[in-house]
Amino acid sequence: MLTDLSEATQDYLKIIFELTERFDRASTSQIAEQLNVKPASVTGMLQKMAQDKPQLVDYRKHQGVTLTADGKKAALEILRHHRLLETFLHEILGYTWDEVHDEAERLEHVISEDMERRMAAVLGNPNRDPHGQPIPNQDLELISTSDFPMSELRPGQDAVVCRVQDDSPELLRYLNSLGLRPQSQLSTLAYIPFDKTLQVQVQGQEEPAVLGPRITSQIFVEFADV
Numbered sequence: 401m402l403t404d405l406s407e408a409t410q411d412y413l414k415i416i417f418e419l420t421e422r423f424d425r426a427s428t429s430q431i432a433e434q435l436n437v438k439p440a441s442v443t444g445m446l447q448k449m450a451q452d453k454p455q456l457v458d459y460r461k462h463q464g465v466t467l468t469a470d471g472k473k474a475a476l477e478i479l480r481h482h483r484l485l486e487t488f489l490h491e492i493l494g495y496t497w498d499e500v501h502d503e504a505e506r507l508e509h510v511i512s513e514d515m516e517r518r519m520a521a522v523l524g525n526p527n528r529d530p531h532g533q534p535i536p537n538q539d540l541e542l543i544s545t546s547d548f549p550m551s552e553l554r555p556g557q558d559a560v561v562c563r564v565q566d567d568s569p570e571l572l573r574y575l576n577s578l579g580l581r582p583q584s585q586l587s588t589l590a591y592i593p594f595d596k597t598l599q600v601q602v603q604g605q606e607e608p609a610v611l612g613p614r615i616t617s618q619i620f621v622e623f624a625d626v
Contacts (some may be wrong), residue, residue: 407509410478411435412445413456416467417475425464476540481516483529483536486566488519490530497530497581498572506577531572532563532582532620551616553588553598559621560585571618579605585624 405413415434419426428446432439449471450459456471467475485504489495492622502538511519520526520538524620527535527543534543561584564575575581579602590599596613 408445409456409489410474410509412449413467413471413475414478414482416457416465417472417479418468425466431465457466470520473540476509476536476542480536480540481511483517483533484516484523485527486531487526487535488522491523497566498569500522500530501566501569504598511536528563528582529566530582531566532561533566538591545620547620547622549617550571550598550611550619550621551596553568553616553621554591555588555601557588558585558624559588560624561619562622563620565618568618571615575615575619578602580609580619586621 409603410433412435416426419430419434423430428439428442431446432442435442436437446457446459446465448608449455450465454470455468456474457465457467459465472534482504485507486500489503494582525537529535534545535570536542545562550559550561555597561580561582562570563582565581566572566618580586586600587603588598588600591597596616597610598616599608599610601608
């Protein structure tokens with residue numbers, strides 16, 4: 401199916417999927433910010449996509465956009481390409497976790513389904529990428545997760561990092577310096593309601609880390625088993 405879609409359409413589908421995983425509908429302004437384009441350009445593209453056959457999105461003026469069943473299937477296929485590529489680049493070619501996103505962005509549109517299958521086989525059919533993000537399986541199904549934003553943690557709660565947002569190399573390098581990666585364990589020491597700052601102790605680190613909401617909203621955790 402992806403061979404029939406332009407790179408721009410694929411980019412829109414992936415962004416809409418990721419936004420609608422967090423919100424009921426994706427707004428024009430949210431998509432414009434993610435793709436670094438003008439809102440008017442987003443509106444025009446969404447109107448076009450809503451008229452495509454098969455229809456890929458359900459777009460309603462001033463109400464945002466969601467994916468149709470066909471649109472979601474295509475988006476999951478793109479995500480599978482992207483996250484498998486990130487894993488291949490990291491595990492086989494030695495890229496660091498802050499380098500793989502941009503490379504995968506360039507390659508996800510051009511790899512064949514045969515290459516996708518071969519990469520998955522070489523990697524042992526992983527279900528998460530280097531950032532902990534779930535990889536859709538060959539049937540384009542995502543594993544279910546029960547994680548939640550780190551920003552919701554409160555003092556006395558212990559957690560394990562499940563995944564982090566992967567589109568900011570600077571954030572990933574900073575998190576790495578703090579020891580905050582998937583499977584890292586941490587304890588919540590303090591919370592300041594005034595600025596929503598968390599103080600956490602990451603296992604294996606000497607000093608506690610103090611993190612604001614711009615960071616804690618990008619990290620997803622599960623409660624640690626006691």
